[in-house]
Amino acid sequence: MGPDICLASQSPRRRELLAALGLSMDVVPADIDETPWDGELAQDHVARLARAKAMAVSHSRPVVAADTVVTIDGQILGKPADQADYVRMTAALSGRTHQVMTGWAIAHAGQLHSGVETTAVTFSVLTDAMVQAYWDTGEAVDKAGGYGIQGPAGVWVRSLAGDYNNVVGLPTAVIARALVAVGVNPWGLSNAR
Numbered sequence: 001m002g003p004d005i006c007l008a009s010q011s012p013r014r015r016e017l018l019a020a021l022g023l024s025m026d027v028v029p030a031d032i033d034e035t036p037w038d039g040e041l042a043q044d045h046v047a048r049l050a051r052a053k054a055m056a057v058s059h060s061r062p063v064v065a066a067d068t069v070v071t072i073d074g075q076i077l078g079k080p081a082d083q084a085d086y087v088r089m090t091a092a093l094s095g096r097t098h099q100v101m102t103g104w105a106i107a108h109a110g111q112l113h114s115g116v117e118t119t120a121v122t123f124s125v126l127t128d129a130m131v132q133a134y135w136d137t138g139e140a141v142d143k144a145g146g147y148g149i150q151g152p153a154g155v156w157v158r159s160l161a162g163d164y165n166n167v168v169g170l171p172t173a174v175i176a177r178a179l180v181a182v183g184v185n186p187w188g189l190s191n192a193r
C-alpha cells in the first residue's frame with residue numbers, strides 16, 4: 001500500500017512531528033528559493049513557499065509541505081545568515097512578543113489544500129551572555145528567527161498562545177484535519193466539526 005504521505009521537507013523536526021502522529025512517509029525535500037519578495041507580508045510569504053514546495057514534488061500519496069518564519073514589527077526573520085544576523089534577531093525578540101507563522105500545503109490528486117497558522121510567543125529579556133551561550137550550542141543557524149523552542153532556547157519563553165508544534169515547524173492538529181479531508185485517517189477522526 002505504501003506510505004501514508006510524502007513529506008516535501010528536509011526538516012528533521014517536521015519528520016518527527018508527523019511520525020509522532022503515527023504517519024509513515026517518504027521524504028522528498030523540495031529545493032526552492034526562499035527569499036521573500038520586496039514588501040511581501042509574512043503570511044503571504046509562508047503560504048506561497050509552502051504551496052510551491054508541495055507542488056514541486058510529485059508523488060502518488062498526499063504531499064505535505066510547510067514553511068516557518070518569525071515575524072515582528074512587520075519584519076520577516078528567516079534563518080540567520082551569520083552570527084551578526086542572529087544577534088540582530090535576538091535583540092528584536094528580547095522581552096517582547098513575536099509571531100511564528102507556518103504556511104502549510106497538501107497537494108493531492110491535482111488539488112491543493114493550504115493555510116497559515118500563527119502562534120504568539122513572548123520572550124523574557126535576553127542578556128548578552130544568554131545570546132552568546134545559545135549561539136555556541138550551534139542550534140541557531142538552521143532555525144527561523146535564530147532559535148528552536150524545542151531546545152535550550154525553550155527557557156527564553158515566558159508565554160505562548162496557540163499551537164506549540166506550529167513553532168517547531170508544523171501545526172499538527174490542523175494538518176491532521178486536512179489529511180482526513182484527503183482520505184488519510186489513521187486516527188479514526190470523522191470529518192464532523
Ligand SMILES: Cc1cn([C@H]2C[C@H](O)[C@@H](COP(=O)(O)OP(=O)(O)OP(=O)(O)O)O2)c(=O)[nH]c1=O
Binds near residue numbers: 008013034070148
Ligand atoms: C521558530 C522555530 C523554528 N524552527 C525551525 C523549523 C524549520 O525547520 C526552520 C524554518 O525553516 P523552513 O524553511 O521553514 O524549513 P527547512 O528549511 O528546515 O525545511 P524545508 O524547507 O525543507 O521544509 O526553523 C524550529 O525548529 N524551532 C523553532 O522554535
